[in-house]
Amino acid sequence: MPMIAIAADGFVTPDLFRSALEREIDGAATTFRAITLDWPQEPFGEVGDVLEASGTIEETIDAVAGAHIALTQMAPFTAEVFDASPDLRMVGVCRGGPVNVDLQAATDAGVLVTFAPGRNAQAAAEFAVGLTLSAMRRIPFTNSELKNGAWRGDHYAWENVGVELHGATVGLVGYGAIGRIVARILKAFGADIIVYDPYTDSATLASDGVEAVDGLDELLSRSAVVSLHARLTPETERMIDERALNLLPRGAVLVNTARGGLLDYAPLPGLLQSGRLGAVALDVYDVEPPPGDWPLFVEPNAVVTPHLAGATRQTAMRAADIVARDVARFLDDRTPLHVANPAVLTTLNLVPTS
Template structure:
C-alpha cells in the first residue's frame, strides 16, 4: 500500500490484477488532481478466485487487511473489496463507497445505509465487452473454430468439418432468441441485426422503442425457444429466472439448435443441457459461466467435450477488456468527484435497489 499524501480528500483505491489500483488513481486524479489523496491496495483476483467473505459474495481479500487499509479514508473505490458490516463498522469515517461493477455483491448495502455511507456503482460497464464475446461464442460454436484450431495445432487436417452434417448455420438469415435485453442483450441484438439475423427478445422490462427496428419483443419466453435456431441468455439472476433454461424449454427448440450463456451460470440447468447434447437434440452449446466457479472439472460437460461434442467454454472472461477496466474506474471516480462537489450521484444504491443490480 502506498503512503498517503499529506493533504487532499483521502480515497483508498482497492484494486486487483484486472482493475489495477493505478487505474483508479489515474481516473481520480484526472478529475480532481490534488483535491484527492489516493492510497493503493491490491488484491489477488483473478489469480486467486473470489468468493464469500462473511456475509458478502464475489469478494477478494480479507476483512482484516481491508480494515487496516481503510483507516482514515473517507472514500473507497473498488471492484471486489469485502465491504462487510464488520469492515464498515470499524471505519465509521467512510462517506462513500464506489463499486466499479454493476452487481455490488461484495458490499453489505444495508449496513452501509444504516451507517450513512453512500454506495454507488457502474451499471453496464462491461455491456459491450460481454456482447462482443457472446457473438464470438456464437461464431465459434457454429463455425467449429476451437475444434479446427486444436486439430491444426495437433498437426491434423480435419477436412470432415466441410461435410454438410458438420457445418453450422450463418448468423445472417438465422432466427436468434435473446432472454434479456439490458446493457448486454440490447447490444447483442443490434450487432446480430446488423449481421442479418432475425432477433427475438423476451424481456418484460425492455422498452419497445429501445429495440425498434432491431428485434421483435415476444411476451412468452417459450416462444423464443420454439422459434429460434440459437438462444442466448442475458437475464438478471433472480429466483424467477433461475433455471429459465431447463429441459422443457430446450425441448421446444427445433433439433440442431445452439445455446449460449455468458450471463450467469444458474440461469441454465446444465444437467438438462448435457442430456439435450447427448440425445442430439442440441447440436452445440457455448458457455462463459458455470454452475460453480471455478468449475467442477468432473461435471459431465467436460466428459462430452472429451468425446468431441460441439461445446465451447471460456473461464468467465466475457466482461474482460482493456476498455472495461478504464470505464469502470472512470465511473466510480466521477461519482467521488460529484460527491465532493455536492452534486447528485449518477447511480446510488439502496438496500432495496441493490437486489435488482446484482446481475
C-alpha cells in the same frame, strides 16, 4: 482534505483508479492510500456476509482506516468494516452490482454506495457474438484438431458443417445494455432477432427493429440460436430448465454469457449427444470453476471459456472512470449518478436523481 482509500486488484489496478481520479478531481486537494488484492490470481468468493469478494475483512479495515471515500472492485465491505470505519462516507464499487457490499450495513452507517452499470456491456456483447460464431462454425474444435495434426476433409461433410447467422432467427433472453448491443451486431450479420424481456417497453424494441415475443416458450420454439442476457433473480433462476431446452428446434445453439444460475446444466450433455442441441457456448457456470470431470469438457460441440466475457482493458478503464466521476460529484456535494442505497441521500443532504 479527503482521504481516498483504493483497494485495487490485478484487473482494475491502482494506476487505473489514480488516473481516473486525477482526471476528475483536484488531486492536490486529496490524499490517496492504495492496496492491491490478489484477484484474479486468487479466485473471489464469499467473505463474511458478502459475495464475490477478494481479500479479508481485516485487510479492508486496515486499508480504509481514516478514509472518507473507498474505491474497489472486489474488497469485502461487511458490517464489521463499516463498524470499524467511522470516517467513511462513500464506497465506490466499479462493477455492475455491488455484491461485495452489505448494503443494509452501509445504509445503517450512513455510507453511500455507488457502482458502475454498463462497464462491461460492449465487451460482454462482443464476446457473446464471438462464442455464437465459434459454436455455430465449430471453430475451437477444428482449431484444436489441426493443432494436433489432424486435417480432416470430412469437416466438409453435410452432417458436420456449420450454419450461418445470416437468415437465422436468434432469440435473446433479456434486453438490457448487453442484449441491445448483441442485437445490433447480429442484425449486421443478417440475423432475425426476437426478444423475450417483460421489463423492456415495446417502443424500445420497435425502435431497434427487433421483435418482441409474449413468452419464453415462444422464443425457444422459434430460435435457431438462443443467447441469455437476463439478470439472475429468484424469478429467473434456472429459467432454462430441461423442459425449456426441449422446446428448442433440433440442432439449436445455446449461448450463456450472463449468469450460471439461469440455466440447468445437467441435461446439456445428453441433449448434445442426441443432437437435440447442435452446440452450446458457455462462459458462466452453476459451479465455478466446473469440476475436472465435468461431462461437457469432452463434448466436441461445447465451447467453454472461464468467465471472461467482460475481460477487456476498456472494461477496466471504463469501470474506474465511472466511479471516479461519481466521486467528483460527491466531493462537489452533487448526487452521484449510480447510487445503490438511495436511502442514505437524505442523511447526506443530497437530492435523489430523477
